[in-house]
Amino acid sequence: MRQSYFRVLQLITGVAVFFLIAAHVTALRLDDFAGVFGVHIEEPTSWGSVMDRATSAGWASFYIILLAVAIYHALYGLRVVLMELPWPPVIARSLNYIMMGIGIAVFGYGTFIALNAYYS
Amino acid sequence: MNVAEVKKKPLKNYLGIWGWVWAGRYNVERYLYTLQRVTGLGIILYGILHLTANGMRISGEGLWEDTMSLFENPVFAVGEYLVIAAFLIHALNGLRLILQQLGYTLGAPKPPIYPYSHALQRRRPIVLAMGALGAILLLLILIDFVV
Numbered sequence: 001m002r003q004s005y006f007r008v009l010q011l012i013t014g015v016a017v018f019f020l021i022a023a024h025v026t027a028l029r030l031d032d033f034a035g036v037f038g039v040h041i042e043e044p045t046s047w048g049s050v051m052d053r054a055t056s057a058g059w060a061s062f063y064i065i066l067l068a069v070a071i072y073h074a075l076y077g078l079r080v081v082l083m084e085l086p087w088p089p090v091i092a093r094s095l096n097y098i099m100m101g102i103g104i105a106v107f108g109y110g111t112f113i114a115l116n117a118y119y120s
Numbered sequence: 121m122n123v124a125e126v127k128k129k130p131l132k133n134y135l136g137i138w139g140w141v142w143a144g145r146y147n148v149e150r151y152l153y154t155l156q157r158v159t160g161l162g163i164i165l166y167g168i169l170h171l172t173a174n175g176m177r178i179s180g181e182g183l184w185e186d187t188m189s190l191f192e193n194p195v196f197a198v199g200e201y202l203v204i205a206a207f208l209i210h211a212l213n214g215l216r217l218i219l220q221q222l223g224y225t226l227g228a229p230k231p232p233i234y235p236y237s238h239a240l241q242r243r244r245p246i247v248l249a250m251g252a253l254g255a256i257l258l259l260l261i262l263i264d265f266v267v
Contacts, residue, residue: 011218011221018211021207022211025207029200030261030264031264032263032264033264045188045191046188047181047184047185050177050184051177070167074160081157081161085137109175110171113175113177113178116178117177
C-alpha cells in the first residue's frame with residue numbers, strides 16, 4: 001500500500017477514535033453528559049459493573065474496535081514524531097516494522113484481556 | 121559578529137528536539153503543532169497506564185478492587201481531567217488540521233488587493249472558534265467532575 005493511503009487512514013482513524021473515545025469517556029466518567037444521551041452506569045469501575053460490560057458482546061466488540069483504531073492512530077502519530085529523531089540507520093530503516101510489531105503485540109494483549117473476561 | 125565568524129559558525133536549519141518546543145517567533149498555529157505533539161504523546165503514555173491497569177482484572181476481583189482504590193486519590197482525579205483536556209485539545213486541533221488538509225478552509229479565490237492577507241490570517245477564525253469550543257467544553261467537563 002502506498003504511503004499516502006496510510007496517511008489517509010490516519011485521518012479516518014483520527015475521526016473514528018474521537019467518537020469512540022468520546023463515547024467511552026462520556027459513558028464511564030461524565031455522568032451529566034451521559035445523562036443527556038440517556039446513559040447511566042452505576043459505579044463504572046466497580047468489579048460487578050466492569051464484568052457486566054466485559055461479558056456483554058456489544059461492549060467487548062466496542063472495546064476491541066476502539067483498541068484497534070486507537071493503536072493505529074497512536075502508532076502512526078508516534079512514528080511521525082520518531083522519524084524526526086537522528087536514529088542509527090538500522091533503526092531508521094526498521095522503524096515501520098518496530099511500530100507494526102508493537103501494534104500487533106499491544107492489540108494481542110488488549111484483545112486477550114477483553115476475550116478472557118468475555119468468556120469467563 | 122563579522123563575516124569570518126558567521127562562516128565559522130553557520131546557522132543550523134535543524135533545531136533538533138528543542139525546535140519542537142521553541143522555534144522562534146512564529147504564529148500561534150506553529151505552537152498548536154507543538155501542543156498537538158505534546159498532547160498526543162501524553163495520551164499515548166496514559167493509554168499505556170490505562171491498558172496496564174485494565175489488565176489487572178485478569179488476576180481477579182481482589183487485585184482489581186485494590187488497583188481501583190489507588191485511583192480514588194484526588195491527585196488521580198486531576199490527572200484524569202488533564203488527560204480529558206489533552207484529548208479534547210488534540211481532537212479539536214486535529215479536526216482543524218483535517219479540514220485544512222482536505223481544503224475545506226481555503227475559501228473562494230479572490231483577487232490579490234492590497235493590503236494582502238496571508239493564508240494563516242484567513243484561517244485564524246477557525247483557530248479561534250476551535251479554541252472557544254474547547255474552552256466551553258473543558259469548563260462543562262470541569263463542572264461535571266467537581267459537582
